[in-house]
Structure formats: structure tokens, C-alpha cells
Amino acid sequence: MASVGKRFGVIDDDRKRAMSGLEFVQALVDGTLPLNTMAETLGYDIVEVSKGRVVAAAEPHAGHLNPAGTVHGGLAATLLDSCMGLAVQSMLDKGFAQTTLEFKISLVRPVTPETGLVKAEGTVISCGRRIGTAEGKLTDKNGRILAHGTTTCLIFEY
16 A cells, blocks of 8 residues: 555654654655655555644565464554554654654454555554553455554653
8 A cells, every 4th residue: 555656764863853743644645755675665654644644554465464363453553553642743842852662453344455545543642741542443445344453652852
């Protein structure tokens, strides 16, 4: 699902430090900045952002399968971790970043390659000076919940 023309790599701290969190995530969405290499590995993209809200999307395929023949829960976990953490990032001023302290997810429906496009939407619950929390939901093309979760992120100065 990673969009054609998107780049992948690591962004240096000086460049990140010079952008607000919203500017940073918008640059991921529009391709100005490269997506992380995990996005390339799993084939996901960051597709929407507004202050406090981020959407990631992926098309599950055979390369995501676990031994039981369904999509490994790690795909849902990565999509939710990404959208929730970036939602917190979108709230931050220049010079600040966040990292996941913990997250919890519940897998409520199986995902298969036949599920088609899935979207993970992260929304900020609270964002203070040191801690941000967010919730996320992974849905199929019909809006059915496949997984949901919460995160706590540590906010720090670069």
C-alpha cells in the first residue's frame, strides 16, 4: 500500500527539530519526508493528518501471514502504534518529539489478504508537557473494527 513515489529512510534530528509535529507528519503524508523503513517492509503508508489525528493504511497480503493462515497481529500492532504515536507527534511544538512508552491492543476480528485495504486511525486523548495518550482503531473497507488500542507516549525535547 505504500504509495508510489514515496521514499523510505531515516530523517536526521536537525531536520525534525526544525519542524512542528504537525509539519513533520504532513511531510510524511505528502512525501516531502521519507517514511520509515518499517513502512517499506510491511507496505504501509501514512495517508491523513490533522492536529491530533493520523491515519495509516495497508493492503494485507500473503507476506503478512502467520502460521495459522491469517495476517499476523504484528501488522495491526505496527499500524496502531504508528498512527497513535504520530497523532501525539502532530500536537507537538518545534524541538519536541515523542516515543512510545507502552501500548495495548485488542484484536477483535481476523485479518486476511481478502480483507482488502485496512486503515488505522489514531486520535489524541490527552497531550501534556511530558506524557501524551492516544487511542486507535483498525477498520476494514466497510468500517468494521478489526483491532483497537491505546498508547502512552513520552514527550521530550530533542
